[in-house]
Amino acid sequence: MTIFIVAVAIIALLFALYLSKSVLKESMGNDKMKEISEAIQEGAMAFLNRQYKTIFPIAIVIIVLLLFTEFGAASAIAFGVGALFSTLAGYMGMYIATRANARTTNAAQSSLKKALAIAFKGGSVMGMGVVGLGLLGVSLLYIFVAKGNPDLIPAIDSFAFGASLVALFARIGGGIFTKAADVGADLVGKVEAGIPEDDPRNPAVIADNVGDNVGDVAGMGADLFESFAATSIAAMLLGSTLLGTVGVMLPMMLGAIGILSSIIGTLFIYTGGEDNPQASLNRSLYSSFILSSIAAFLLTKFMLPDHQVAYFIAIESGLIANILIGKITEYFTSADFNPVKKIAESSNTGAATNVIYGLSVGLESTGMPILVIIAVVAVAYIVPGGGEYGFYGIALAAMGMLSMAGTIVAIDAYGPIADNAGGIAEMAGLDPKVREVTDKLDSVGNTTAAVAKGFAIGSAAITAIALFSAFAQRAELTSLDVLNPMVMMGLFFGAMIPFMFCAYSMRAVSVAAFEMIEEVRRQFREIPGLLEGKAKADSKKCVDISTKAAIKQMILPGLLAPVSIVVVSFGVAALDPQAALQVLGGMLVGGTAAGVLLALTMSNAGGAWDNAKKYIESGVHGGKGSEAHKAAVVGDTIGDPFKDTSGPSLNAVIKVMGTLSLIIAPIIAAMI
Numbered sequence: 001m002t003i004f005i006v007a008v009a010i011i012a013l014l015f016a017l018y019l020s021k022s023v024l025k026e027s028m029g030n031d032k033m034k035e036i037s038e039a040i041q042e043g044a045m046a047f048l049n050r051q052y053k054t055i056f057p058i059a060i061v062i063i064v065l066l067l068f069t070e071f072g073a074a075s076a077i078a079f080g081v082g083a084l085f086s087t088l089a090g091y092m093g094m095y096i097a098t099r100a101n102a103r104t105t106n107a108a109q110s111s112l113k114k115a116l117a118i119a120f121k122g123g124s125v126m127g128m129g130v131v132g133l134g135l136l137g138v139s140l141l142y143i144f145v146a147k148g149n150p151d152l153i154p155a156i157d158s159f160a161f162g163a164s165l166v167a168l169f170a171r172i173g174g175g176i177f178t179k180a181a182d183v184g185a186d187l188v189g190k191v192e193a194g195i196p197e198d199d200p201r202n203p204a205v206i207a208d209n210v211g212d213n214v215g216d217v218a219g220m221g222a223d224l225f226e227s228f229a230a231t232s233i234a235a236m237l238l239g240s241t242l243l244g245t246v247g248v249m250l251p252m253m254l255g256a257i258g259i260l261s262s263i264i265g266t267l268f269i270y271t272g273g274e275d276n277p278q279a280s281l282n283r284s285l286y287s288s289f290i291l292s293s294i295a296a297f298l299l300t301k302f303m304l305p306d307h308q309v310a311y312f313i314a315i316e317s318g319l320i321a322n323i324l325i326g327k328i329t330e331y332f333t334s335a336d337f338n339p340v341k342k343i344a345e346s347s348n349t350g351a352a353t354n355v356i357y358g359l360s361v362g363l364e365s366t367g368m369p370i371l372v373i374i375a376v377v378a379v380a381y382i383v384p385g386g387g388e389y390g391f392y393g394i395a396l397a398a399m400g401m402l403s404m405a406g407t408i409v410a411i412d413a414y415g416p417i418a419d420n421a422g423g424i425a426e427m428a429g430l431d432p433k434v435r436e437v438t439d440k441l442d443s444v445g446n447t448t449a450a451v452a453k454g455f456a457i458g459s460a461a462i463t464a465i466a467l468f469s470a471f472a473q474r475a476e477l478t479s480l481d482v483l484n485p486m487v488m489m490g491l492f493f494g495a496m497i498p499f500m501f502c503a504y505s506m507r508a509v510s511v512a513a514f515e516m517i518e519e520v521r522r523q524f525r526e527i528p529g530l531l532e533g534k535a536k537a538d539s540k541k542c543v544d545i546s547t548k549a550a551i552k553q554m555i556l557p558g559l560l561a562p563v564s565i566v567v568v569s570f571g572v573a574a575l576d577p578q579a580a581l582q583v584l585g586g587m588l589v590g591g592t593a594a595g596v597l598l599a600l601t602m603s604n605a606g607g608a609w610d611n612a613k614k615y616i617e618s619g620v621h622g623g624k625g626s627e628a629h630k631a632a633v634v635g636d637t638i639g640d641p642f643k644d645t646s647g648p649s650l651n652a653v654i655k656v657m658g659t660l661s662l663i664i665a666p667i668i669a670a671m672i
Helices: 002-024 031-066 073-108 112-144 150-156 158-192 205-243 245-270 277-303 308-333 338-349 351-364 367-382 387-402 405-427 432-475 485-526 539-553 555-573 577-617 627-669
Strands: none
Touching (some): 031 073, 073 150, 073 205, 112 150, 112 205, 112 277, 112 405, 150 205, 150 245, 158 205, 158 485, 158 539, 158 627, 205 387, 205 405, 245 277, 245 387, 277 308, 277 405, 338 351, 338 577, 351 627, 367 387, 367 432, 387 432, 432 577, 432 627, 485 555, 485 577, 485 627, 577 627
8 A cells, every 4th residue: 555655656756757757848939039948047046045044953953852862762763854845845836837938928928728737737747746755754754764553654744844844934035025025016116107017117016926936836735735745644653553564555546546636637637629718717616525525435445444424524524625715815815805805995995995995804714714723623623523533533534635645736836936927027028919918817717726725724724723633642731731830821822823923924025125126226316218118127136135044034933933833842841841742732822822823815816906907907997097996006015025924824823833843742741
């Protein structure tokens, strides 16, 4: 069975290689298109290199510290593999995404269907890389480090922490980069200078296009790689004590059948005869859902000695949650529905009413997804019988959600490729009909990005609950008493972390954006003929500003959660180890609850503001250049760090707290 799992992981990577070659054989178009695409490639890869070089010393320190833990070298190796594979997934996805953009633009000159196919293939490389490397890492560590022994699963749980660390910095750094560039490009270019989006006269446009990739390709990929790794490890830990080898193998088998379902699902993107990108993407998503559901039923039927139906229901609840959370997110963030239309309408009376209404939509949008998450946890816990059976059911529900990660990441990474394609069409001065085609692709990409963020937050919430169950097992905790002051102290401290994190990350965007705004203004002022289109903007300077600012500003928010967990846990443990476990448990509960609610609010409010602006640009309420449009641009600019920096980064904050607790818990428990 382990051979089958490893083989499927390798198939995913080979499929990614096949898709890469399929994309790269397409033409990039004329010399101008190549020049723009290569500038985006250069900026994106330069940022990734500097980001990972910054993370490297932190990772080395952690590896050295892990050598002194219970499993020593095994934990250090697992951590290193998790960090390395997450990094490889980021490079893999970024490499193709930044090369698929011009090829998508060129294809858009002939047909929408061909452009859609190239953009989705480019996104699928990231999707297959995430799940392929995730499953390969977990399975190889189980075979060679844990020696195939279910009792040694704790020796490899730091794999998830390695993935979490990279994801945290990838999300924050990428988010700061992209929003510094986006805010600078929008406020100075569109609002002050009155030039169109993606206008080549705007020096921040290339940086903005680079940012789309480092945020929504590398960032989202690292985020869901982390979820896949953390959920797999948590499910394997819980399953090992409950069912032995079968309990360990089932989560990995769910990952394997999810990969196969996603590969087949990608083929459905090309089967329709209509020129409707959303319908094509939906076919891929729903076919993956149906195939994963059938395979999950067969797995539970033939692998489990008992509770087959109960655990299938648990897994299916996670799969259904994907669809429900996606639909809810679409309702609150798509211009097809009332919330976004009302935000656009409120823009008629100025920026203040736009912001107030948009924030209310974000707050309201937390209700239904939380009810879905509650329902999944209740079903997955109660149906198998509660207790340790129920905790394993929750972990399998999370694994059910993430079995579709390959398709979800592919659909998400498609968005930046389509967005870049539109920017290249504009900057290269192609026929306006080409931009119309890329705008159709991009409008769908905005919705799929919001849906993917909803999926990432929902899966992070259930993953965090699974990690908490594994933490309780490792810490030998049977309950947390809310009347215990230590638990309440931990709960409030943990709930504070997401808010402090958002404060630091939002401020980081503001600081970086200030530098970008000043640079764009300087170039408009000092480069003769730039605004008249007679001179060339210095795009490299803007990319460099975003890169330096993002690397510098990501350190403080990135270290906040892990340092808080370590300092508080061991600080209390020095006085009372038993109390430290209670405090740590409270921190995980508070951090998860506050983090999920805040992430949903920020991600959905930002997505709604963005699409309200685009809805006005379609011609309603005066269209582009109107007072309503100017107000909507302000709301969208506020929403940028909400949806692309702080909001999605909270997923990584929640999970890094959970994965780190798995390492700390047995150390503190041994002190009792």
